[in-house]
Amino acid sequence: MVCLLLGPVTSQESSSPSSSSSSPPCPASCLCARDSGTVTCRGDTEVPGEVPDWTSALILRGNNISNLPRAAFSPNGTELDALVTLSLSRNGIRAIEAGAFLGLPRLHLLDLSHNLLASISAGAFHGLPELRSLYLNDSLLAPATAHLSRALATAGGLRHLHRLDLAGNRLTSIPMERLDIYNLHTLVLVNNSIESIGGENVSSLYRQWRVRLYLSLNPFRCNCDLEAFYHWLRNSSQCPDSDLLLCSEPEARRGTPLKSLRAEDVDCVNENLEAVSYVFLGIVLALIGVVFLMVLYLNREGIKRWLNNIREACRDQMEVYHYRYEQDSDPRLANVAV
Ligand SMILES: *[C@@H]1O[C@H](CO)[C@@H](O)[C@H](O)[C@H]1NC(C)=O
Ligand SMILES: *[C@@H]1O[C@H](CO)[C@@H](O)[C@H](O)[C@H]1NC(C)=O
Ligand SMILES: *[C@@H]1O[C@H](CO)[C@@H](O)[C@H](O)[C@H]1NC(C)=O
Ligand SMILES: *[C@@H]1O[C@H](CO)[C@@H](O)[C@H](O)[C@H]1NC(C)=O
Ligand SMILES: *[C@@H]1O[C@H](CO)[C@@H](O)[C@H](O)[C@H]1NC(C)=O
Numbered sequence: 034m035v036c037l038l039l040g041p042v043t044s045q046e047s048s049s050p051s052s053s054s055s056s057p058p059c060p061a062s063c064l065c066a067r068d069s070g071t072v073t074c075r076g077d078t079e080v081p082g083e084v085p086d087w088t089s090a091l092i093l094r095g096n097n098i099s100n101l102p103r104a105a106f107s108p109n110g111t112e113l114d115a116l117v118t119l120s121l122s123r124n125g126i127r128a129i130e131a132g133a134f135l136g137l138p139r140l141h142l143l144d145l146s147h148n149l150l151a152s153i154s155a156g157a158f159h160g161l162p163e164l165r166s167l168y169l170n171d172s173l174l175a176p177a178t179a180h181l182s183r184a185l186a187t188a189g190g191l192r193h194l195h196r197l198d199l200a201g202n203r204l205t206s207i208p209m210e211r212l213d214i215y216n217l218h219t220l221v222l223v224n225n226s227i228e229s230i231g232g233e234n235v236s237s238l239y240r241q242w243r244v245r246l247y248l249s250l251n252p253f254r255c256n257c258d259l260e261a262f263y264h265w266l267r268n269s270s271q272c273p274d275s276d277l278l279l280c281s282e283p284e285a286r287r288g289t290p291l292k293s294l295r296a297e298d299v300d301c302v303n304e305n306l307e308a309v310s311y312v313f314l315g316i317v318l319a320l321i322g323v324v325f326l327m328v329l330y331l332n333r334e335g336i337k338r339w340l341n342n343i344r345e346a347c348r349d350q351m352e353v354y355h356y357r358y359e360q361d362s363d364p365r366l367a368n369v370a371v
């Protein structure tokens with residue numbers, strides 16, 4: 034008990050010794066449960082100004098907060114150093130400004146899911162050295178997806194990030210420049226618009242062997258662009274839902290599980306060889322044609338002679354035939370007449 038009290042007291046002595054004993058009261062719109070450390074607020078259009086010092090979980094779910102300004106949770110510069118969990122899901126949040134979460138040095142879990150984020154400042158996640166889990170599922174509008182990788186790369190900031198949930202955001206690629214600046218174990222990219230994961234990204238995934246990547250419900254395009262990814266799926270165990278990944282393109286392979294494709298189906302060398310061999314065949318045929326025409330041209334005298342011979346032979350033949358016909362026709366005509 035003594036130890037627990039000593040910590041906060043010594044840290045506050047330097048700033049304002051007189052206020053050390055008075056914790057802000059429970060805000061009017063909130064429900065404060067001292068024993069669980071949970072403060073739950075409802076019906077607000079803004080973040081409640083000050084919450085009790087002891088708050089370890091602040092739940093602001095389903096309110097109407099459109100913007101998170103700088104230091105939204107410690108407007109007076111007082112740190113909420115007991116806060117571990119902050120839920121802001123379903124608030125219609127559209128913008129997160131730089132330093133919005135300053136003053137939350139112990140925050141472990143930040144839930145921003147089910148919002149309408151159109152703008153995320155590059156410094157949005159500054160000052161969250163302890164953040165473990167970040168939920169941004171079903172939350173990003175198109176403009177914000179472009180901002181996200183910069184915001185996540187915040188200088189040295191999210192080095193403890195363990196779990197990042199980006200499901201349902203219409204992402205077309207992994208929105209991170211690198212993976213080695215976090216401590217990622219789980220990256221959820223379920224239900225996005227990813228058609229393929231390129232070779233460069235596959236290499237980073239092999240290097241970050243601890244990362245588990247969830248990828249079901251993405252419209253994979255099963256052609257040879259998928260080659261590196263296909264091999265990664267088959268011989269790394271980093272994709273726990275790999276059995277659920279399906280082709281959506283081309284038409285002929287729609288609904289086929291990626292893992293049941295054969296290596297030849299995604300083999301670029303094969304595909305290129307095929308193209309090359311068609312070109313080669315075309316060239317050979319064209320050459321044969323040219324040679325044939327040349328032979329014809331060079332032999333035109335001989336050919337003329339040959340044609341004449343044939344014509345003459347034909348004429349002789351025809352004459353014989355004509356003659357025979359005339360011979361034969363007489364009796365037949367006679368028969369008809371009878
Ligand atoms: C903290 O900020 C609130 C407004 O958010 C203000 O009403 C209050 O007086 C401030 N308290 C201190 C100690 O500065
Ligand atoms: C949210 O608040 C804004 C004003 O800040 C208001 O215009 C809007 O209608 C509110 N939306 C809902 C769903 O309450
Ligand atoms: C999305 O966020 C909610 C929390 O708001 C969580 O319960 C859920 O598991 C998340 N993931 C998916 C894929 O919906
Ligand atoms: C997939 O995400 C979209 C939003 O991008 C959402 O409307 C839909 O309900 C999600 N589907 C599933 C199966 O989670
Ligand atoms: C993924 O690939 C893109 C483009 O190839 C690259 O810019 C990005 O840094 C890669 N990200 C990772 C995590 O490998």
Ligand SMILES: *[C@@H]1O[C@H](CO)[C@@H](O)[C@H](O)[C@H]1NC(C)=O
Pocket residue numbers: 264265268
């Ligand atoms: C993955 O599989 C491919 C082909 O099956 C193989 O060439 C490659 O060496 C394997 N990579 C690893 C890391 O096992």
